[in-house]
Amino acid sequence: GAVVSQHPSWVICKSGTSVKIExxxxxxxxxxxxxxxxxxxxxxxxxxxxxxxxxxxYEQGVEKDKFLINHAxxxxxxxxxxxxxxxxxxxxxxxxxxxxxATNEKLFFGSGTQLSVL
Amino acid sequence: GENVEQxxxxxxxxxxxSAVIKCTYxxxxxxxxxxxxxxxxxxPQLIIDIRSNVGEKKDQRIAVTLNKTAKHFSLHxxxxxxxxxxxxxxxxxxxxxxxxxxxxxxGTMLLVSP
Numbered sequence: 001g002a003v004v005s006q007h008p009s010w011v012i013c014k015s016g017t018s019v020k021i022e023x024x025x026x027x028x029x030x031x032x033x034x035x036x037x038x039x040x041x042x043x044x045x046x047x048x049x050x051x052x053x054x055x056x057x058y059e060q061g062v063e064k065d066k067f068l069i070n071h072a073x074x075x076x077x078x079x080x081x082x083x084x085x086x087x088x089x090x091x092x093x094x095x096x097x098x099x100x101x102a103t104n105e106k107l108f109f110g111s112g113t114q115l116s117v118l
Numbered sequence: 119g120e121n122v123e124q125x126x127x128x129x130x131x132x133x134x135x136s137a138v139i140k141c142t143y144x145x146x147x148x149x150x151x152x153x154x155x156x157x158x159x160x161x162p163q164l165i166i167d168i169r170s171n172v173g174e175k176k177d178q179r180i181a182v183t184l185n186k187t188a189k190h191f192s193l194h195x196x197x198x199x200x201x202x203x204x205x206x207x208x209x210x211x212x213x214x215x216x217x218x219x220x221x222x223x224x225g226t227m228l229l230v231s232p
Contacts (some may be wrong), residue, residue, distance in 0.1 A: 004161075006161075034219065034220075041225075041227075042224070042225070043207060043222045043223065043224045043225050044162070044207065044222045046219055046220075046221075049219060093161065093162075105150045105152075105167070105169075105211065105213045106152070106164060106167065107152070107164070107220060108164070109154075109161040109162045109163075110161060111160070111161045112159075112160075112161055114159075
């Protein structure tokens with residue numbers, strides 16, 4: 001299946017700093033990528049949908065100025081957590097669809113990023 | 119929007135037994151239903167999916183059934199093995215609605231005891 005690479009796998013930062021997470025589709029073009037947040041023992045909560053070449057669409061309750069998303073190419077989307085605070089500590093995971101296949105609904109996930117804000 | 123309910127939240131079985139996880143969805147327009155397996159600290163892996171034009175799909179020890187009228191779908195794992203232990207998520211989406219976001223259930227932690 002398609003491979004989605006996500007980096008870093010874990011990051012520890014001080015409160016008030018910004019953290020950038022990268023999500024790459026390695027062997028396919030992803031016109032759309034999705035960013036999720038997952039708390040321990042909980043489900044995947046969609047944060048935003050990242051569309052190549054346009055502004056991201058954020059879910060209700062997600063601050064777009066705090067979670068900056070850039071999808072500048074067909075293989076790369078980034079999520080930047082700005083001015084991180086301890087409550088932002090979580091597992092962030094991206095997913096992507098193969099945009100070259102019109103009927104392909106399958107989503108492939110990155111390996112996730114565990115963010116710990118001190 | 120779509121709402122997906124998943125039961126049970128935890129499921130313990132003995133090795134060799136069958137395991138069944140059930141999900142219901144609210145949006146009758148949803149037409150794609152994947153199941154993901156997530157091991158601790160790992161990415162969710164797609165294990166099987168079904169589309170609304172099919173009532174059942176099987177892949178070795180894993181099967182999924184769909185009842186569109188009742189708006190529920192189930193995952194069946196036969197001859198369970200310890201390596202099946204993980205959290206399983208069901209999801210639903212309407213692939214006719216543009217970029218087809220997935221709505222996930224809350225997950226089922228499956229524990230298979232040797």
